[in-house]
Amino acid sequence: MDISEHYIQLRLKLKHVHDDQELYITIGELADYLCCTMRNMNLIMNKFQEHGWARWSPQRGRGKKSILVFCKPVAEVAAERFDQLLHANRMEEAYEMSSSLPPQLRERLLHNLQLQFGLRSIEGVAGRTDTLRIPQSTPFQTFDPTQTAMWGEGFIITEVFDRLVHYNAERQQCEPSLAIAWESDQEGREWTFYLNKGVQFHHGRVMEAADVKFTFDRIVTDPDNPCKTMFGSIQHVELIDNLTVRFVLHKPNFMLPDLLSSLCASIVPWDVQMESLRPIGTGPYRIMHHDATLLVMEVFPTYFRGRAYIDRVEFWQLPQADLTESLVKKRLFSDGELRSVEHEIQGGVFMTFNMQKEGPHHDLYFRQAVRLLLDSDQLVESMDNPYMEKADRLIRIRAREQQNVIPSEEAVTGQTGSDKSGLVQAATLLERSAYQGQPLRVWVEEGKQMEADMAWFAKRCESVGLNIAVVTGDPVHMVYHDELQPYEMIYTGEVFDEHVMRSLITMYTFGNTLFLLAMNDYWRGELAQACENIVMFQEPVLRMERLIQLEGRLIEEALILPVYAFKEVHAHDVSLRNYKISGYGLPDLRQLWIKRKTDAPNTETSYPVYIPLW
Incomplete structure (x- = not known):
């Protein structure tokens, strides 16, 4: 234990003693307070004196009392130790120390922690x-582009890797990236991509066509790769020359360039074994350090699209999940000018069912009853949250795309909305179903809002005799550690990026989405076949129309019960320019730059920024 922690422990044991007040006490009593020997106690007291924290006048002889005077406030010693641990990235120890302190003192330390975040210019x-x-607050599990299912991990992958194709959300079209151009035959069964010259991987080698072939061979030849179905139309990849590669497909796929713009299609080098937490890509940032408490990305100065402005990005692991948002957002902008960016998340929150497990949820009447109990109108109204908006579907597309595409609400939900509460009808459906009163388990993602949703839902279930137990959990464990089996119902959310059509294909075919993990072999096959047919359409409007029909079928079967969409608010200092929110609701680091304040100190200045990473 550090000497400062001994001082804090002793000071808290003797909190009735004021600073500069003489305390008459024996060595034995002090040793008992610190659970150490009297010899060690003497050594500790000498250290206190060396630091100027205390005055110590020892008296020899059994029972004689020595004089102790505390000279330094415990708050100052605690703050110094806390900062020391933070700068050493010993986050767990910093939290452990702060948790032992009185609430007021702990709050002061955690406020200091909040000041560590944002952007620092030195x-x-x-x-x-x-x-x-x-x-x-959630540990990273993998940055292998073919495995990751968490959008925080996707944020890292976006910056570390590039793809052959970039999707421009404003223009709603695919544009060149690692590939400078591409073309296909009329049937959409052969696609040829021409690569940029001189693109470097982080380990120094120039990217070549063999890297593209290797990237997709590792997907299509591995039966257990979660991306295999997503790229199932690829028969093989041919090397034409060092800068030209051809995809030969089993069937037409006019969405291939769109799929190649997904994170799953990030190009990896053939000559380096994939390290899932320290991967090598061609992106504007490279991972330089990663351990249990800190991830560091540094700018890649020879990036082929030009050097990024921010030099270094650090992700600090906060052990207590509930502290992340409150610490960083609370009072972050109390003294400065800020800009607020409101972002509507594509996708939304929904309920689905674990079709891998036997139970009454295989009965359509049961699932329809749950749909009525999970009334999105009443739930959103009861929460009174301005960032929640009732949703009848996950697909929300722009007005100019809606012509002859969006079906009526009745066609999608099968409900007329005449009985908003639906409790009577839900009870009737429950009686007709295979449910016989047995307890069922509902898994819900950890988080204040979603847990509140399920508390509301549980009361409605109780009112009609549906016996459920709500269990909160970490989606990381659910996806990566196969913890789905005990649960009949799953309450989760899906976050899409700017390319909604591609995101839907991913949700239905990428093996690590929570929704697809919950589906049985029958529904996985149905979804794979439907998506295989959808990508054969050359016109995007027709593809979106079929995707909406597919979602409508899943809602009609009550396999997806959409509840609400939500918005997030980013806030940042006005000095941060070109702050644009890209895929997964996170800032695009490739565009961000700083207009340094003219009155900023010559050495160091800070710019607050709040990024809701999880």
Whole structure:
């Protein structure tokens, strides 16, 4: 234990003693307070004196009392130790120490922690370094583009890797990236991509066509790869020359360029074994450090599209999940000017059922009863949350795309909306179903809002005799550690990126989405076949029309019960320019830059920013 922690422990044991007050006490009593020997107690007291924290006048002889005077406030010693641990990235120890302190003192320390985040600009001998620090509460599991299912991990992958094709959300079209151009035959069964010259991987080698072939061979030849169905139309990849590659398909696929713009299609080098937490890509940032408490990405200076402005990005692991948002957002902008960016998340929150497990949820009447109990109108109204909006479907597309595409609400939900509560009808459906009163388990993602949703839902279930137990859990464990089996119902959400059509194909074919993990072999086959047919349409409007019909079928079967969409608010100092929110509701680091304040100190200045990473 550090000497400062001994001081804090003793000071809290003797909190009735004021600073500069003489305390008459024996060595034995002090040793008992710190659970150490008297010899060690003497050594500790000498250290206190060396630091100027206490005055100590020992008295020899059994029973004689020595004089102790505390000279330094415990709050100052605690703050110094806390900062010392933070700068050493010893987050767990910092939290453990702060948790032992009284609430008022703990709050002061945690406020200091909040000041660590945002963007820090430092002028040094080597020039100016701009570092963005982001807190996060869920440990990263993998940055293998073919495996990751968490959008926080997707944020890292976006910056570390590139893809052959980039999707421009504003223009709603695919544009060149690692591939400078591409073309296909009339049937959409052969696609040829021409690669950019001189693109470097982070380990120094120039990217070549063999890397593209290797990237997709590792997907299509591995029966257990979660992306195999998503790229199932690929028969093989041919090398034409060092800068040209051809995809030969089993069937027509006019969405291939769109699918190749997904994170799953990030290009990896053939000559380096994939390290899932320290991967190598061609992106504007490379991972330089990663352990249990800190992930560091540094700018890749020879990035083929030009050097990014932010030099370093740090992700600090906060051990207590409930602290992340409150610490960073609370009072973050109390003294400064800010800009607020409101972002509507594509996708939404929904209920689905674990079709891998036997039970009454295989009965359509039962699922329809749950749909009525999970009344999105009443749930959203009862929560009174301005960032929640009732949703009848996950698909929300722009007005200009809606012509002859969006069906009526009745066609999708099968409900007329005449009985909003639906409790009577739900009870009737429950009686007609295979449900016989047995307890059922509902898994819900950890989080204040979703847990509140399920508390509301549980009361409605109780009112009609549906016996459920709500269990909160971490989606990381659910997806990566196969913890689905005990649950009949899953309450979760799906976050799409800017390419909604591609995101839907991913949701229905990528093996690590929670929705697809919950489906049985029959429904996985149905979804794979439907998506295989959808990508054969050349016109995007027709593809979207079929995707909406597919979602309508899933809602009619009550396999997806959409509840609400939600918005997030990012806030940042006005000095941060070109702050644009891209896929998964996260800022695009490739565009962000800083207009340094003219009155900023020559050495260091901070710019607050709140990024809701999870």
